[in-house]
Amino acid sequence: MSIEEREVLSKEEVRAKLLQPDVISGSEILLRCLLLEEVECIFGYPGGAVLNIYDAMYGFANINHILTRHEQGAIHAADGYARASGKVGVCIATSGPGATNLVTGIATAFMDSVPLVVITGNVATNFIGTDAFQEADITGITMPITKHNYLVRNVEDLPRVIKEAFYIASTGRKGPVLIDIPKDVSANKIPFHHVDKVDIRGYNPTVMPNKLQVNKLIQAIEQAESPVILAGGGVVYADAQEELLEFVEKTQIPITTTLLGLSGFSSAHPLWMGMPGMHGTYTANMALQNCDLLIGIGARFDDRVTMKLSAFAPKAKIAHIDVDPAEIGKNVKTAIPCVGDVKTVLAVANQTAKKAKSEAWIKHIDQLKAEKPLRYIKSDSELKPQYVIEMLSDTTNGEAFVTTDVGQHQMWVAQYYKFKNPRSMITSGGLGTMGFGFPSAIGAQMAHKGRLVISVNGDGGMQMCAQELAICAIHNIPVKIVVINNQVLGMVRQWQEIIYDNRYSHIDLSGSPDFVKLAEAYGVKGLRATTNEEAQQAWQEALATDGPVLIDFQVRKDENVFPMVTAGSAIDEMIMGDSE
Amino acid sequence: MIKHTISVLVNDQPGVLQRVSGLFGRRGYNIESITVGPSEEMGLSRMVIVTLGDHKTVEQVSKQLYKLIDVIKVVDLSAGAMVARELALIKVNAEPVKRPEILGVIETFRASVVDISPTAMIVQVVGNSDKIDAMVQLLEPYGIRELTRTGVSAMTRG
Numbered sequence: 216m217s218i219e220e221r222e223v224l225s226k227e228e229v230r231a232k233l234l235q236p237d238v239i240s241g242s243e244i245l246l247r248c249l250l251l252e253e254v255e256c257i258f259g260y261p262g263g264a265v266l267n268i269y270d271a272m273y274g275f276a277n278i279n280h281i282l283t284r285h286e287q288g289a290i291h292a293a294d295g296y297a298r299a300s301g302k303v304g305v306c307i308a309t310s311g312p313g314a315t316n317l318v319t320g321i322a323t324a325f326m327d328s329v330p331l332v333v334i335t336g337n338v339a340t341n342f343i344g345t346d347a348f349q350e351a352d353i354t355g356i357t358m359p360i361t362k363h364n365y366l367v368r369n370v371e372d373l374p375r376v377i378k379e380a381f382y383i384a385s386t387g388r389k390g391p392v393l394i395d396i397p398k399d400v401s402a403n404k405i406p407f408h409h410v411d412k413v414d415i416r417g418y419n420p421t422v423m424p425n426k427l428q429v430n431k432l433i434q435a436i437e438q439a440e441s442p443v444i445l446a447g448g449g450v451v452y453a454d455a456q457e458e459l460l461e462f463v464e465k466t467q468i469p470i471t472t473t474l475l476g477l478s479g480f481s482s483a484h485p486l487w488m489g490m491p492g493m494h495g496t497y498t499a500n501m502a503l504q505n506c507d508l509l510i511g512i513g514a515r516f517d518d519r520v521t522m523k524l525s526a527f528a529p530k531a532k533i534a535h536i537d538v539d540p541a542e543i544g545k546n547v548k549t550a551i552p553c554v555g556d557v558k559t560v561l562a563v564a565n566q567t568a569k570k571a572k573s574e575a576w577i578k579h580i581d582q583l584k585a586e587k588p589l590r591y592i593k594s595d596s597e598l599k600p601q602y603v604i605e606m607l608s609d610t611t612n613g614e615a616f617v618t619t620d621v622g623q624h625q626m627w628v629a630q631y632y633k634f635k636n637p638r639s640m641i642t643s644g645g646l647g648t649m650g651f652g653f654p655s656a657i658g659a660q661m662a663h664k665g666r667l668v669i670s671v672n673g674d675g676g677m678q679m680c681a682q683e684l685a686i687c688a689i690h691n692i693p694v695k696i697v698v699i700n701n702q703v704l705g706m707v708r709q710w711q712e713i714i715y716d717n718r719y720s721h722i723d724l725s726g727s728p729d730f731v732k733l734a735e736a737y738g739v740k741g742l743r744a745t746t747n748e749e750a751q752q753a754w755q756e757a758l759a760t761d762g763p764v765l766i767d768f769q770v771r772k773d774e775n776v777f778p779m780v781t782a783g784s785a786i787d788e789m790i791m792g793d794s795e
Numbered sequence: 796m797i798k799h800t801i802s803v804l805v806n807d808q809p810g811v812l813q814r815v816s817g818l819f820g821r822r823g824y825n826i827e828s829i830t831v832g833p834s835e836e837m838g839l840s841r842m843v844i845v846t847l848g849d850h851k852t853v854e855q856v857s858k859q860l861y862k863l864i865d866v867i868k869v870v871d872l873s874a875g876a877m878v879a880r881e882l883a884l885i886k887v888n889a890e891p892v893k894r895p896e897i898l899g900v901i902e903t904f905r906a907s908v909v910d911i912s913p914t915a916m917i918v919q920v921v922g923n924s925d926k927i928d929a930m931v932q933l934l935e936p937y938g939i940r941e942l943t944r945t946g947v948s949a950m951t952r953g
């Protein structure tokens with residue numbers, strides 16, 4: 216289909232054209248199927264084994280392909296797109312090194328249940344298993360880090376496999392699905408028959424909850440005097456913000472949101488207690504330790520939340536709503552299991568949910584909030600990282616999409632950015648992948664063209680995928696790239712200070728580039744700030760700029776993230792850092 | 796820790812054994828034995844896996860197996876009454892003078908001799924794993940040259 220055609224045809228006409236039973240190659244089948252799945256953009260990088268596919272893209276105007284500068288950039292961008300939009304993210308890479316460069320990104324998406332369809336080329340089927348040039352067993356390599364994967368040996372299977380891949384990726388507990396396409400399969404031609412139904416016998420995710428368990432939950436709530444909700448990524452993935460809000464208001468239960476659950480519930484709500492766990496708020500952690508009923512909603516009781524498991528929520532009866540039965544009872548003993556989709560389960564529960572006996576408990580919690588809020592020591596002489604994040608939050612009213620990299624800055628975003636909108640916090644929680652923060656913002660911006668997208672990075676992680684600055688410049692993708700530049704691997708430095716007795720080993724990042732010049736070298740505007748005033752000015756200038764901007768915030772090096780619970784401690788054994 | 800015998804019905808697809816065994820390895824579940832073969836239905840294979848673990852582990856094993864797209868059904872056979880059988884081939888030293896004695900041992904186990912050479916014979920024994928252990932133990936004094944066991948195949952009674 217040519218560009219001219221695309222412009223004159225209606226959506227239905229385009230669809231009809233795509234569905235025509237022409238004799239076409241596996242490559243064109245792939246592209247047509249992607250369009251029929253309503254894929255808006257693909258992030259990728261070509262090479263020998265996908266040349267057929269790239270050749271089919273040539274002149275295929277409907278496909279919006281973005282050439283990143285590294286496959287890792289491509290997959291994190293697809294991931295950011297998926298997290299921000301709720302749709303399936305798509306990326307493509309060649310065999311061998313192209314495919315293995317995707318591995319970190321696949322594992323990142325798998326850990327956080329992000330729906331991706333990852334396409335790799337492979338050597339021709341008759342070369343598979345011969346150690347052929349650029350051959351890698353990518354289906355074998357990615358078995359433990361994909362929800363499912365396919366090696367397509369016959370072009371006839373391609374339409375079905377693509378349909379199944381999108382279905383599996385985007386239903387139940389979402390996740391990445393990889394499709395490996397050998398070079399002869401992408402070349403072979405057959406008459407195209409679209410597959411629009413899936414029938415996978417071994418895959419039937421439970422959506423509707425067991426009514427009995429929901430009733431038990433509702434009874435438990437009515438009797439509870441000190442209940443807590445622990446809401447997680449599942450709320451965000453299920454787009455269940457409204458149902459959750461209704462549930463919280465009906466039951467009057469204080470709520471804490473995990474790192475991945477932030478943005479699943481408005482930070483402005485009076486019943487919200489902040490994030491729990493290792494760097495959680497005093498209030499959230501104390502509430503968890505003293506509650507009599509704990510309702511986990513789309514949260515998997517991760518070890519950064521529970522910390523010392525045997526001492527976690529010792530008084531609580533635990534209820535757990537989760538779409539993945541394997542998560543229930545995996546880490547904590549669960550009295551009330553509710554298997555189902557969060558949105559559906561909460562909608563059912565909301566029909567009969569009543570208030571808990573929580574008045575006194577809420578008062579107690581409000582008192583904790585007032586006594587021990589998140590705090591840091593403000594400074595007029597030095598720029599503090601927390602100050603920068605607070606400024607971002609205040610100036611955007613908590614309404615921007617924010618992606619983070621991994622480290623101290625990530626925790627400060629979690630603590631000081633007051634998220635209001637669903638899907639607006641985009642961060643690698645489970646794998647904790649440095650290099651995620653910047654490319655994921657490119658994807659998030661592709662999903663929400665007119666919205667403000669801020670990418671917050673450390674000076675370490677910024678250097679793990681900085682090459683994608685090129686993409687921002689070329690396509691004028693107006694991400695506001697924030698570097699919290701403390702000249703060290705801050706999170707590692709903090710552990711070495713607190714746990715390893717100030718033995719600082721290989722955390723010094725001197726020799727890093729001048730980030731302003733680096734941005735400019737790619738054609739992206741660069742700004743620098745070293746004081747509070749400069750920070751405000753630079754940020755206002757960035758906000759007023761139409762295109763991408765990188766702002767290098769040079770901050771105090773020795774700042775630590777508090778509260779902190781060290782490994783092996785219970786979550787109420789917090790180091791508050793008051794003396795700093 | 797108890798021995799559990801789990802039956803897993805899977806799609807007969809390339810890589811499915813790797814998916815299942817990989818899951819056990821990665822999550823630290825032990826595999827004592829694993830057998831695979833066609834099932835009563837075209838296109839599906841049945842695996843029988845013997846694993847050691849407490850109740851909680853086996854529940855996790857089963858839930859994690861269900862997450863594999865190629866897994867259709869998982870049954871913990873040892874939860875009820877089952878028939879479990881294993882086959883072993885044992886190549887044992889058998890000089891002509893020792894043969895009558897060995898044949899006596901074999902007979903009590905209803906095992907059979909499936910090959911004889913001048914100095915050795917191959918014994919085939921079928922039964923539950925304890926029976927095979929006992930057979931092996933009794934033949935050990937004669938000198939076992941080679942031993943191969945199929946692993947357990949099993950199904951529920953009734």
Ligand SMILES: Cc1cc2nc3c(=O)[nH]c(=O)nc-3n(C[C@H](O)[C@H](O)[C@H](O)COP(=O)(O)OP(=O)(O)OC[C@H]3O[C@@H](n4cnc5c(N)ncnc54)[C@H](O)[C@@H]3O)c2cc1C
Binds near residue numbers: 388447490519556626
């Ligand atoms: C440096 C660093 C520090 C960290 N510190 C903290 C910390 O202090 N506090 C903290 O909370 N986290 C912290 N994390 C993140 C932590 O490692 C975990 O990633 C996070 O806590 C997991 O959150 P979750 O269980 O809500 O989400 P996920 O891991 O995404 O789990 C989601 C759960 O919801 C279920 N689910 C998915 N979809 C649905 C659906 N539609 N319906 C029902 N259920 C569904 C899934 O099956 C799963 O059980 C940190 C990470 C890093 C890198």
Ligand SMILES: Cc1ncc(C[n+]2csc(CCOP(=O)(O)OP(=O)(O)O)c2C)c(N)n1
Binds near residue numbers: 673703707
């Ligand atoms: C790919 C990868 N390598 C190593 C780590 C371990 N790690 C976690 S945080 C961190 C330091 C990050 O430093 P920086 O990017 O400067 O951010 P800061 O903590 O200073 O905010 C490191 C090395 C990781 N999470 N990911």
